Amino acid sequence: xxxxxxxxxxxxxxxxxxxxxxxxxxxxxxxxxxxxxxxxxxxxxxxxxxxxxxxxxxxxxxxxxxxxxxxxxxxxxxxxxxxxxxxxxxxxxxxxxxxxxxxxxxxxxxxxxxxxxxxxxxxxxxxxxxxxxx
Amino acid sequence: xxxxxxxxxxxxxxxxxxxxxxxxxxxxxxxxxxxxxxxxxxxxxxxxxxxxxxxxxxxxxxxxxxxxxxxxxxxxxxxxxxxxxxxxxxxxxxxxxxxxxxxxxxxxxxxxxxxxxxxxxxxxxxxxxxxxxxxxxxxxxxxxxxxxxxxxxxxxxxxxxxxxxxxxxxxxxxxxxxxxxxxxxxxxxx
Numbered sequence: 001x002x003x004x005x006x007x008x009x010x011x012x013x014x015x016x017x018x019x020x021x022x023x024x025x026x027x028x029x030x031x032x033x034x035x036x037x038x039x040x041x042x043x044x045x046x047x048x049x050x051x052x053x054x055x056x057x058x059x060x061x062x063x064x065x066x067x068x069x070x071x072x073x074x075x076x077x078x079x080x081x082x083x084x085x086x087x088x089x090x091x092x093x094x095x096x097x098x099x100x101x102x103x104x105x106x107x108x109x110x111x112x113x114x115x116x117x118x119x120x121x122x123x124x125x126x127x128x129x130x131x132x133x134x
Numbered sequence: 135x136x137x138x139x140x141x142x143x144x145x146x147x148x149x150x151x152x153x154x155x156x157x158x159x160x161x162x163x164x165x166x167x168x169x170x171x172x173x174x175x176x177x178x179x180x181x182x183x184x185x186x187x188x189x190x191x192x193x194x195x196x197x198x199x200x201x202x203x204x205x206x207x208x209x210x211x212x213x214x215x216x217x218x219x220x221x222x223x224x225x226x227x228x229x230x231x232x233x234x235x236x237x238x239x240x241x242x243x244x245x246x247x248x249x250x251x252x253x254x255x256x257x258x259x260x261x262x263x264x265x266x267x268x269x270x271x272x273x274x275x276x277x278x279x280x281x282x283x284x285x286x287x288x289x290x291x292x293x294x295x296x297x298x299x300x301x302x303x304x305x306x307x308x309x310x311x312x313x314x315x316x317x318x319x320x321x322x323x324x
Contacts, residue, residue, distance in 0.1 A: 023202045024167040053191075055198045056276035063273045071264035083191045090283040091276045 001025050005036055012040040013078075015047040021058035030061040034068040044069045045100065049079025054087045066097065076100050158222040163201075165208065165215040165234065170201040173219060184223070193221075193228060193303055196284040199277045200232050200299060208236030208297065227286075227304040234297050239290055243278050 002017035014036055021029060037044050046065065048054075062077070069075040078100040080088070088094040159180050163169045174194050181190055201217060209215035218233040282288065285301035292298070 020171065022167075022171060022198065023205070024171045053194065053198075055195065055202060056274070056280055057202060059276050060273040063271050067268055067271060067273075071268045082188075083195070086191070087195065087276075087280065090280050093276075096271065 001028055001032070003029075003032055003036070007041060010041040011043040011045055012037065013045045013047060015050075017050045019050060020053040021048065021051045021061070022053060022055045023057035026057035026061040029058070030064045033061075033065045037065060037068050040069065040073065043074045043076070045076045045078050047078045048084060049081065051079075052081050052083055054084045056087075056091070059087055059091060059093060062097070063093070074098070158220055160218075160220045163217050163219065165201075165205045165217050165236075167202070167205060170198065170205060173201070174198055177221065181221075181223075181228075189303075189305055192284050196281055196301070196303060197221075197230065197232075199281045199284075200230075200301075203277050203281075204232070204234045204236060204297075208234050227302055229300070229302055231298060231300045233299075235295060236297060238292050239297055239299070244288060244290055 003014060004017065005012060005014045007013075014033060016029065018025065033046070046062065051058075066075045076098045079102075080099055085094070088097065088099075159177060161173055161176065163173045174197060177197060178190055178194055181193065185193070197219070201219070204215075204217055215235055218231075220231045222229045281301070284303065286304055287302040288299070289301070290297070290299050
């Protein structure tokens with residue numbers, strides 16, 4: 001299992017470089033990441049951009065990590081792919097987890113104003129705040 | 135030479151393959167996580183060229199939940215067992231059947247389940263500290279929620295000490311987001 005972490009600006013970012021977060025690795029993932037977050041700074045970002053398949057076991061492991069981070073620190077999920085988003089939606093865990101918006105496209109305006117203020121000037125005042133779906 | 139026409143059928147965008155071209159998928163697998171992972175990969179390879187990626191992902195997720203449930207609860211740790219999986223492509227979706235020799239399925243698995251999240255846990259209830267709400271979050275119970283959200287016509291029966299679970303995966307959208315069935319009277323010829 002490929003797990004990488006780095007600390008920058010009081011943020012521990014953990015990146016899982018695996019295509020699947022499923023029952024086959026959920027336990028190992030949970031144990032490893034819980035150790036990583038034990039001494040974490042005030043913010044923990046779990047980046048699962050590589051994960052294109054998440055099942056209920058993997059979701060349970062993410063919840064366990066969120067609990068390990070605790071309410072006194074911030075836990076954010078980043079790199080949520082459409083298949084992962086479906087699992088979060090069907091289980092309604094999207095109402096509980098804090099999910100970071102996708103990164104800024106090279107050819108488009110920032111996906112979220114909060115994170116793109118420095119980019120907004122470049123994009124110009126006529127750029128739409130967000131691209132229309134569908 | 136007579137097979138040329140059959141092979142030229144478009145095999146994407148929901149065109150239902152002919153029986154001769156795409157027979158059912160059947161596999162007997164060991165009830166362990168890595169065997170489940172492998173059969174899911176095999177299923178996506180088989181149906182990948184035939185289904186839009188969204189449909190393929192729903193198939194993979196529903197099968198993963200059903201199969202993992204058997205691995206975890208049907209046989210349990212330390213008990214070897216086999217799972218039979220069948221998938222039959224149809225006109226409006228995929229019919230699936232899964233059989234195992236584990237203990238009977240608890241009755242409440244097939245009833246409509248609310249999400250394990252209560253209003254108190256999602257923060258809608260202002261009482262309780264954030265840490266309390268966090269520690270009470272469920273880490274399981276999501277599997278049947280996903281199965282019910284993805285499938286239609288979920289049915290279970292037990293025969294000769296064998297569990298058989300059958301369900302339908304519709305081509306369009308998530309099952310619980312589907313429009314209600316059209317009344318028979320409205321379906322007349324135009």
